[in-house]
Amino acid sequence: MDGHNLCQTPTTYLLLRLEYLFGLLVAAGFFLAHLGEVRWWVAVVLFAYVDVIGYLPGAIAYHRSPDRRVCRVYYVLYNTMHSLSVQGAVLGLWVLLYGWEWALLVLPIHLFGDRALFGNFAKSFTVSFEPVPHPSVQSALRDFATVPWHEAAAR
Template identity: 60%
Template structure:
């Protein structure tokens, strides 16, 4: 998608592009984000989840694109729709929101307990697998003769 936007940047009507890119979050994300920030518990009405999920599907984007094509005709600005959705999935990591999780993601308390362990430097995988992690010795390559302390074979 981004490649097509770059290749056809001079043919894109940028105001419709920005509007098509933004309407998904203006309708589907921002109301829920505001409600989540105002909520004391962080939990909000399921309607915000439904609104987010409906606006962030390819089915809705296809319906909007089809309606746009009927009214305005096909144009390169419509690339904003899949570009927004695919960017949300691939770059930001946002998928459809299930009811059981907070609208605005938070790190789990267990993560804070595990974080110091995750941040510690670990020995290389080969050292752990070969049992050399404690000694720091490097394993010999297959077929390589053992060397003495003086470095001679």
């Protein structure tokens, strides 16, 4: 939203996801248009490594934990591996070292897909590692999504 209102309404969240859907469709379109030129082992490794490092360790720890709490390092791993900046740097380094190839498009496809299709963005330490409604967010969102700012300010 802005620097003072760091949350989304269902509508603005949907709009944000639609922007990533557009990016996903563009990246997937180029990928599909050049399917015959894709080195598949590179595509599979690059697509998978994001979650193998950034998601699976935290998911395993979450599901093995009796209280579903996990160490903050799993959040950091997730956010690092699912960062457009980090994966952009990986892509750029790959291009510098090995040259461009169409398999690299799996990086934005993965990240845009997570955001557009699953609604997954950076994870905060204050929410569950796996998607679970946070009571404070649900409570605040009821007002935030329905009460205009000028009415809330008058209260």
